[in-house]
Each structure stands twice: as C-alpha cells, then as structure tokens.
Amino acid sequence: MTSFAELGIDQDIVDTLAAKGIVDSFPIQEQTIPLSLPGQDVIGQAKTGTGKTFGFGIPVVQRLGLNPEPGVKALIVVPTRELAVQVYEDMDLLTSGRSTSVVAIYGGKAYEGQIDQLKAGAQIVVGTPGRLIDLAGQRLLDLSHATEVVLDEADKMLDLGFLPDIEKIFQRVPEKRHTQLFSATMPGPIIALARRFMVNPIHIRATDPDEGLTQANIRHIVYRAHALDKVEIVARILQAEGRGKTVIFTRTKRAAQKLVDELNDRGFSAAAVHGDMGQEQRERSMASFKAGKKDVLIATDVAARGIDVDDVTHVINHTIPEDEKAYLHRVGRTGRAGRTGIAVTFVDWDDLHKWALINRALDFGQPEPTETYSSSPHLYTDLAIPAGTKGRLTKAPITAAVRTTEGESERRPRRRRPAEDGAAPAAAAEGAGTHDGEGREHHDGKPAPARRRRRRRPSGQAPQGA
Incomplete structure (x- = not known):
C-alpha cells in the first residue's frame, strides 16, 4: 500500500x-x-x-x-x-x-x-x-x-x-x-x-486482478424463505456469533417500519431510514447507528448509497433487489475498508425469476436458493447461530408491578366490581370469570349483553326481581 x-x-x-x-x-x-x-x-x-x-x-x-x-x-x-x-x-x-x-x-x-x-x-x-x-x-x-x-x-x-x-x-x-x-x-x-x-x-x-464482479471479502448466502417466517429468521441471524452492525434492506417503506417495530418489540436495538420519515428523523437514525447506539438499521434503497460505516458485518436483503446493480450497492455496505462481511438474501417464491437474472449477471453459481425456515439446521450452521437460539431477546411485557418495602416486586391485584347486593363476592371456581374462548363471557363470568343492558337502565329503576 x-x-x-x-x-x-x-x-x-x-x-x-x-x-x-x-x-x-x-x-x-x-x-x-x-x-x-x-x-x-x-x-x-x-x-x-x-x-x-x-x-x-x-x-x-x-x-x-x-x-x-x-x-x-x-x-x-x-x-x-x-x-x-x-x-x-x-x-x-x-x-x-x-x-x-x-x-x-x-x-x-x-x-x-x-x-x-x-x-x-x-x-x-x-x-x-x-x-x-x-x-x-x-x-x-x-x-x-x-x-x-x-x-x-x-x-x-x-x-x-x-x-x-x-x-x-x-x-x-x-x-x-x-x-x-x-x-x-x-x-x-x-x-x-x-x-x-x-x-x-x-x-x-481500480479492481484487484483476482476480483470478480462481487467483492471477494463478502460471503453471499441466498435462501428461499417464506414471507411469514422472515422476521423469525432475521431475529435468529441477529444473534449469530460475531454479529456486529447490521443493515437490513426492504422493498417498501411500510415493510421497513413494520420490521423495525417488530424487532424492537423482540428486544433488538433497531432504527429505520425510509421515505416516510422526516429528514431529521432519518439523520438521527443514521447518527445512532454510526455511533453504535443502534446496531440494526432497516432501510429502503433510498439509503443504500449513504450508509458509509466500516464495521457493518452483515447485510440482509429482506426482499430481493430489483437487479444486479441494486444488489451490489446493497451488499456493498459490508466488507468495507478491507474487512470481511456476510450478505444474506431472502428470495420469495414469486421472485425466483429475479434471482435467476441476478445469479446469471453476477456469476454466483447458485441458480436454486436453498429452501430455509427459522428451524432449519443449516441456518444455524451457515451463520454460526448458537444452538437453541430463539427469535426473541426479551419476554413479552407483563402487567404493572408494585414495589414492596423489601425492594421486591409483586403483581398488582386486579380491582373487582362490588357485588350488587353488597355481599362479598364468593371465591370463583378455577377457570370461571374468564373468556371461554368463544367470546360469551367477560371477566365477571356473566354474559356480556346482560351487563350492557344493566348499564343502560335508567337511574332509579329497580332491577327485575328486586
């Protein structure tokens, strides 16, 4: 050099x-x-x-x-x-x-x-x-x-x-x-x-003599994935060994926002850059990604040329690019400044013809993407994902807790409606007072229509049978 x-x-x-x-x-x-x-x-x-x-x-x-x-x-x-x-x-x-x-x-x-x-x-x-x-x-x-x-x-x-x-x-x-x-x-x-x-x-x-159309320091992995399983696969990839900053590309603005919401709900630190966001929002997302405050950036192609971060280890094409040029620009976010990187591309069943054109143009030698699900063993071995990894980092939110004097948390008890005759409510049998799965009962175990009629009864009118 x-x-x-x-x-x-x-x-x-x-x-x-x-x-x-x-x-x-x-x-x-x-x-x-x-x-x-x-x-x-x-x-x-x-x-x-x-x-x-x-x-x-x-x-x-x-x-x-x-x-x-x-x-x-x-x-x-x-x-x-x-x-x-x-x-x-x-x-x-x-x-x-x-x-x-x-x-x-x-x-x-x-x-x-x-x-x-x-x-x-x-x-x-x-x-x-x-x-x-x-x-x-x-x-x-x-x-x-x-x-x-x-x-x-x-x-x-x-x-x-x-x-x-x-x-x-x-x-x-x-x-x-x-x-x-x-x-x-x-x-x-x-x-x-x-x-x-x-x-x-x-x-x-400026090219290296032994370098083809794609960078030699980027490993390209192509999966045929089902649309409903993609988020689960992505969540597992984000837990791969050695995974650093990651850029995920989607085809539409709506898909980008939906994915960032889903990943944040699963406990990942994700930000988005797409056309429905204001410019200041986009700049804040980019700044937090570059600074490492967020390690996952979900973007549409509008950001493909503006993500200049040297330490991106993975690029995931949530949806296949339109052509080989778009593919090269997307995956070029990793493997920068002499580093190595991994590019994972999901191909929907309807987009197999697009992949055939990209594969031919870039001479990948992978005409048939491997059919892959979040439970596929080869997903774990291909990307060094620890065995037993699931698609969520954090559990779903629980109900509010109250802090005791000893510093321990206990679940806040649910407030009950007082009985109409003033008597203390009797202990309910196990399983009573909840939905039966068919939408017939509310929390007090009584049919919902009767409760609504009782609430609409004019004031001063005595209930039937009183």
Whole structure:
C-alpha cells in the first residue's frame, strides 16, 4: 500500500487523516489523486466502500488552497440526502485544518440554515440536484466560480432520473473547470455524459486482478424463505456469533417500519431510514447507528448509497433487489475498508425469476436458493447461530408491578366490581370469570349483553326481581 504522504498531499491533510488512523491509501485513491492534483479530468470507477470520497475530496481541498476566497469554488453533486450528509462529513474532516468552509445542500431541511452558510462564504458545496437547482434558480447559490466539479455515484443519478438536472447544473458552472466523475458502475449514458462535459478524461478502474464482479471479502448466502417466517429468521441471524452492525434492506417503506417495530418489540436495538420519515428523523437514525447506539438499521434503497460505516458485518436483503446493480450497492455496505462481511438474501417464491437474472449477471453459481425456515439446521450452521437460539431477546411485557418495602416486586391485584347486593363476592371456581374462548363471557363470568343492558337502565329503576 502507498501512504498518503507519498502521494504529494499537503502535510496538514496527511496529519488530519493520520489523527483518525487513516495512513495508507486505497487503490482508487492511489491511482486518481496524483492525476487530479494537477487538474486532469478523471473518471474513477471502483466498488462501493473503496474510498472514492477521499479520492476526489483530497484533490478538491488541496487545489482550493489553504485560504480560498469566500464564495462557492467547488461543487460536489450526489444523488441522495444520506450520501450528501456522508460526503459533507468527510469533506469537513479534510478541511478541519484550513479556513475552507463546507455546506451541505439537500431537501428535507429548512432553507434558512443552508442559505446562511452560503451567505457566510462557504467555498465547498455538497448537494443533491433538486435543492441545488432550486437555490440557484432563486439566485441564492452562485455557481459561476465553481471551478472544481465532482459527480459522485453518477450511476445512481442515472437510476433516479437526475441526468437532465445534471445538465442544468453544468450550464451554471464555468466552462473552464476541473471535473471528476466517480461511480461504481459505468453504464452507457454515464459515459456519454462524461464525453459531453469533461475534457479528455482518464478512466481509472481500480479492481484487484483476482476480483470478480462481487467483492471477494463478502460471503453471499441466498435462501428461499417464506414471507411469514422472515422476521423469525432475521431475529435468529441477529444473534449469530460475531454479529456486529447490521443493515437490513426492504422493498417498501411500510415493510421497513413494520420490521423495525417488530424487532424492537423482540428486544433488538433497531432504527429505520425510509421515505416516510422526516429528514431529521432519518439523520438521527443514521447518527445512532454510526455511533453504535443502534446496531440494526432497516432501510429502503433510498439509503443504500449513504450508509458509509466500516464495521457493518452483515447485510440482509429482506426482499430481493430489483437487479444486479441494486444488489451490489446493497451488499456493498459490508466488507468495507478491507474487512470481511456476510450478505444474506431472502428470495420469495414469486421472485425466483429475479434471482435467476441476478445469479446469471453476477456469476454466483447458485441458480436454486436453498429452501430455509427459522428451524432449519443449516441456518444455524451457515451463520454460526448458537444452538437453541430463539427469535426473541426479551419476554413479552407483563402487567404493572408494585414495589414492596423489601425492594421486591409483586403483581398488582386486579380491582373487582362490588357485588350488587353488597355481599362479598364468593371465591370463583378455577377457570370461571374468564373468556371461554368463544367470546360469551367477560371477566365477571356473566354474559356480556346482560351487563350492557344493566348499564343502560335508567337511574332509579329497580332491577327485575328486586
């Protein structure tokens, strides 16, 4: 490995990274930084989790200098809000020893704070296309001096339909600029985009010679699972030996919320990130996951590109991704920064055709997923789940208890209705006074309709037989 100090990077940036324990560069960084520093347009292609942010971020910060003039000098465009926050944090780290200011511009947050930072002279803007165009249209964001332009996760922008917005943004930046484009995959429209807006770019594809389409340090496990049994299987996987932070992907927002509620009820520490949540809620969930306060994150694909956490050990596809690209981006949350990881994918009976396409595209050699249930012995052996593990960490809540003087808890007695004739209630036989399973009796053992008629009887009217 080559250290950052050997790549011609300014010493203050090297020291900042070293203070965080980051000394050696990844292949994509080693190959792109020496080209970008002098101003060469670069297309960087590498798998998720291989250090692309520092690959383009270090040249941007260094080329702006120690004390850049106020005003937007660099623009980094990203496809999702979560990724905007992640890239902002990395850029903020790189500029911590300089006067350079970074601002994140994305939807779901109040305009005022972002506008105030722009007016204060922020030099680096990290933003999503929609909010960038919005503020530029209101003349609150001036991109006419942004000589450093980066497109991050360009293939995701293509998937989300952002290419027309990217063209609008390029119309607002100077013609003479330094442009970098980074992506995990490079479909045809992205290559066409690069040809239009970049000047003689050098295409760097950083892969290991013995590495296929999928990371060699990720173990891929595929199960054909029944929808009603998935939560039970997930709960057992979350108790596997060596299981660290875990990301679970669902297809819909409703499924994500339902799963997080279910896992929390079972005693796990889970958070969610999906489109029905407010931006601040999503950011709190991500922050608690990164800090380790929550060790399970349930997300829809909206967060697949914004989860940049090195110590994720497991990724679980609760529902199969739509295609091989989505699969790679999901499972790329684990096995990051040279670590190993496990990716478990559930395939419903109705989705076997989708798995066949993914299996063929990625050359997995697993055309038939193994039929698996929460009680299947191979589930335990495949994932190092201790024998006898059940799908719940905590017992169901019990009724309220009262604290005695000795500090022991005892169950609070249930209040009884006084007998109508004033006599003390007789002891009930075992099993009396409860539901009989057919809905005929209430807690006092008397038919419910009679009780309702008695409650509706006008005041002062004597009961029959009195």
